[in-house]
Amino acid sequence: MVSSLPHPTTAAGRDGLAALLARPEKAVVALDFDGTLAEIVPDPEQARAHPGAVPALSALAPHLAAVVVVTGRPAGVAVRYGGFAGVPGLDHLVVLGHYGAERWDAVSGTVQAAAPHPGVAAVRAELPGFLDRVGAWPGTWIEEKGRAVAVHTRRAEDPQGAFEALKGPLGDLAARHGLVLEPGRMVLELRPPGMDKGVALADFLRETGAGSVLYAGDDLGDLPAYAAVEKLRSDGTPGLLVCSAAESAAVPDLAARADLTVPGPAAVVGLLAGLAEALTEGEGAGQGA
CATH class of the missing domain: 3.30.70.1020 (Trehalose-6-phosphate phosphatase related protein; domain 2)
Structure with a gap:
């Protein structure tokens, strides 16, 4: 394992990270927005992605099968607050908004949505x-x-x-x-019922045929996504669960099930940047062999 990357505390998490590093072209990185890519702020309209988030994602995404942001926010709002549109390297980014009821993809730049409840x-x-x-x-x-x-x-x-x-x-x-x-x-x-991050994530992973998955979140709404990854792991697909402790402490129910806890969005961005660096180095070593 690359020394600059944090070490998961569980065997399942270590297997998930190893699978991502070994076959990144089959891996999906899935991320919550508020508290994970963006700091929690008193006024949600003032939330913005950490300044390093887009550079880290644009460096990481070309190595992967897919990068997806899964959020309770409207998809278009997450795209604006994240600064995700029109970024080189993020041309295949997908944002699943409203827990999957809306979908924005960078290829078309449009939002698709079901009828409102x-x-x-x-x-x-x-x-x-x-x-x-x-x-x-x-x-x-x-x-x-x-x-x-x-x-x-x-x-x-x-x-x-x-x-x-x-x-x-x-x-x-x-x-x-x-x-x-x-x-x-x-x-x-x-x-509405039936809208949760677990359903959205599981559907997306089936669509992409993911061979491994990393999911990072910070709050109770991320528990269904954790459950989806745990189900995949029980079926043989490696996965890494990351908890972003965006405030003084992690949400206990989330931290208890995480393989890796990092201190907030800046550390999540550091993890993403570390993965991009490790994969770039690995490609360089492979070409030089």
Whole structure:
């Protein structure tokens, strides 16, 4: 294993990394956006990919079968905030937005999407009055996500208290309109069922015929993607699970299942750059042999 790369703590993770390095042309690197490629910020509209993310990805992507960003954000928003469009080396990048309900690919530069769930529009209309009635704490605010709606508590005086107080009522509201509630770090998202990163990732990996996969995420919404990689590993496809600890500590449920934990987006970018360097060196050694 290349000495400059971090060492996974599990045997399965080490096998996944070794498979990626041995046959990169069959490998897929899949990445969450917020907290993984971009720092978590109080206002999600101000989130941007780490400055080193695009250079690292553009150096790494030509060695791989595919690079895919899997996010709860609208695909077009992730592309803009990531700066992914029109980048040499990223001409085959795919962004799966809204947990796979939307797809942007660099080849066409367009977003393909299924019809929106009618429950989202109903919740969108009801939510402001609903939050008033349940006594939402000052500082709680609504994020419009197109095919989903999210309630943030990060700006509240007691963010965790507001989060816990709203989880039950918002779960009931989501169920009444045929939606599901997805908790994250100080955010509660109401979205259609059947949309999760595990489904999106598994479908994409089948499409590409991946021989190995690296998935990096930072929050509870990434657990289904972890489960998809674990299922692949049980079926014989190597995989590496990376946890981005974007704040003072990793999300415990995610960190417990990760093969490798790194301290936030800067370290994720460092891992991607290290992989690109290792693969470039490996190609050079192969040509010189």
